[in-house]
Amino acid sequence: MADITTLRTAAETGLSKLFEVRRLKLPGSAIAREEAFRFFEAAGLPHRRVEAFKYTDLRAALREAAPPAEAPSAEAAREAVKTAKGFAEAEAARLTFVNGHLVPALSDLGALPAGVAVTPLTEALTDGDPLTQRFAPVAQANENPIYQLNTAFMADGALIRVAAGAKVERPLHLRFVATGTEAFSTATRTLVVLEEGAEFTLFESHEGPGGVAYQPNDALDAIVADGAVLRHTRLNAEGAQAVALSTISVRLGAKSHIETVNVAAGAVFSRHQIYLLFAGDDATAAVNGATMLGDGQLADSTLLADHAAVGGVSREQFKTVIDGDATGVFQGKIIVQQVAQKTDGKMKSDCLLLSDEGQMMNKPELEIFADDVACGHGATCGAIDDDLLFYLMARGLPRPEAEGLLVQAFLGEALEAITHEDAREAMIGVVETWLAGRR
Numbered sequence: 396m397a398d399i400t401t402l403r404t405a406a407e408t409g410l411s412k413l414f415e416v417r418r419l420k421l422p423g424s425a426i427a428r429e430e431a432f433r434f435f436e437a438a439g440l441p442h443r444r445v446e447a448f449k450y451t452d453l454r455a456a457l458r459e460a461a462p463p464a465e466a467p468s469a470e471a472a473r474e475a476v477k478t479a480k481g482f483a484e485a486e487a488a489r490l491t492f493v494n495g496h497l498v499p500a501l502s503d504l505g506a507l508p509a510g511v512a513v514t515p516l517t518e519a520l521t522d523g524d525p526l527t528q529r530f531a532p533v534a535q536a537n538e539n540p541i542y543q544l545n546t547a548f549m550a551d552g553a554l555i556r557v558a559a560g561a562k563v564e565r566p567l568h569l570r571f572v573a574t575g576t577e578a579f580s581t582a583t584r585t586l587v588v589l590e591e592g593a594e595f596t597l598f599e600s601h602e603g604p605g606g607v608a609y610q611p612n613d614a615l616d617a618i619v620a621d622g623a624v625l626r627h628t629r630l631n632a633e634g635a636q637a638v639a640l641s642t643i644s645v646r647l648g649a650k651s652h653i654e655t656v657n658v659a660a661g662a663v664f665s666r667h668q669i670y671l672l673f674a675g676d677d678a679t680a681a682v683n684g685a686t687m688l689g690d691g692q693l694a695d696s697t698l699l700a701d702h703a704a705v706g707g708v709s710r711e712q713f714k715t716v717i718d719g720d721a722t723g724v725f726q727g728k729i730i731v732q733q734v735a736q737k738t739d740g741k742m743k744s745d746c747l748l749l750s751d752e753g754q755m756m757n758k759p760e761l762e763i764f765a766d767d768v769a770c771g772h773g774a775t776c777g778a779i780d781d782d783l784l785f786y787l788m789a790r791g792l793p794r795p796e797a798e799g800l801l802v803q804a805f806l807g808e809a810l811e812a813i814t815h816e817d818a819r820e821a822m823i824g825v826v827e828t829w830l831a832g833r834r
Contacts, residue, residue, distance in 0.1 A: 407439055409460030414547060417463060421550055423520030423527065431546035438540040450724045450756040451695040453541075456638055456664040461610045463548060464494035464579035472498045475574035481600025481630045485817035487568040494573055495581030495611070496551050510561025510593070516552035516584060526554045530586060532618050532646035533670040535699055541668065542642045545614045548582035555597075559590035559620075566596035566815060573603030573611065573634065580610040587615065589623035591648075596626040596815050601641075601661070603634040612640040621648040621675055625655075628818040630825065633661035642668040649675030649704070656813050658822045659686040659694050660829050666695040673700070673707035673735070682711045685809040685822070687829045688753070690719030698727040698742075702735040711742040714809040716802055717753035718833055728760040729770055736767040746776040747805050749798070749833075799830040 441448035472493040491501035633639045639662035715723040725744040746755035757774035787797035813819040
């Protein structure tokens with residue numbers, strides 16, 4: 396029988412060469428990195444023949460492997476942060492990362508809220524911090540080549556621990572800023588551990604230059620213990636040529652809660668992956684997304700909610716606005732294990748088309764093994780209602796302003812899930828800026 400040789404793309408070959416050069420220079424266990432990269436190498440860059448990437452061909456989008464970014468100079472970091480707008484007006488403690496590297500001089504490491512402890516990832520990996528053994532709290536994430544690629548190359552990030560019972564009022568803002576003139580890649584990993592009964596609010600913003608084809612791959616792992624509450628708002632305002640990959644994996648304890656909202660307007664190609672594991676009874680989750688796309692952009696939101704305990708409640712609502720020839724993708728799956736009786740799961744994806752050239756791919760799924768559940772999913776796609784548009788224009792509003800109000804109302808249903816007022820106002824501002832840019 397003849398041997399079959401799998402052809403590798405230039406990007407896959409380049410990633411292999413980069414890993415061989417970098418693997419012994421990166422902090423932490425070389426064995427764990429080796430295992431992660433060999434998984435990725437065997438799988439390769441995902442393409443359309445891989446069901447989970449049926450609508451999002453990463454192999455075609457990633458033509459070359461950009462080298463990992465070096466730590467910026469102090470001056471370059473300061474200049475880059477001057478242009479960062481995400482959550483700029485929100486009152487929060489900040490950790491600033493420039494080109495994937497923590498910049499202590501631009502961070503509030505010495506002024507963290509009471510009950511919150513932060514360890515830079517490079518330090519934690521070098522010292523063998525026990526918390527690093529708690530990465531990947533959802534097993535299914537380890538079956539994803541994007542996540543494994545992050546594990547292989549992760550260079551910086553943070554371990555965040557919130558003490559049991561702490562009710563942290565002041566949010567923590569993870570500010571990721573990219574800068575440079577040549578293509579580069581970044582791989583950051585953040586682990587958030589909320590101990591029993593803790594409450595914590597986390598902001599993330601990801602921004603970068605418009606004329607550089609950089610390649611960020613960030614991952615956030617969260618362990619939410621019994622009775623704990625995590626509120627999380629994430630902004631993708633990456634540069635117009637970026638290929639941006641991101642993963643969130645969350646393990647929920649009994650009677651815990653997570654609120655996570657992803658607002659996406661940046662990058663030419665993006666994929667945001669969410670993995671939820673309901674590991675304790677009566678855990679709840681509100682997972683929302685608001686995506687705004689223009690000419691040439693593709694944005695993929697992929698969700699897996701695994702109910703593995705009794706009485707879990709999940710609500711997922713994703714809103715996508717498409718202009719020009721952009722493409723939106725939503726893939727969502729709710730799994731209800733046999734033990735997870737009394738599960739209540741609802742998932743919906745809605746798309747608003749502002750042009751005839753745009754397209755939306757929806758793929759909601761339910762996989763239920765229990766018999767006492769209330770689960771449902773749905774998807775809609777359509778243009779602006781002509782009657783509503785006429786109503787607003789008949790009262791003196793120009794068409795662009797009338798359309799803008801309807802778009803804001805449409806996306807507002809997803810943004811309402813953001814309970815922190817500063818974060819919600821900041822994301823409403825992102826919508827307004829995007830609308831102003833299309834007039």
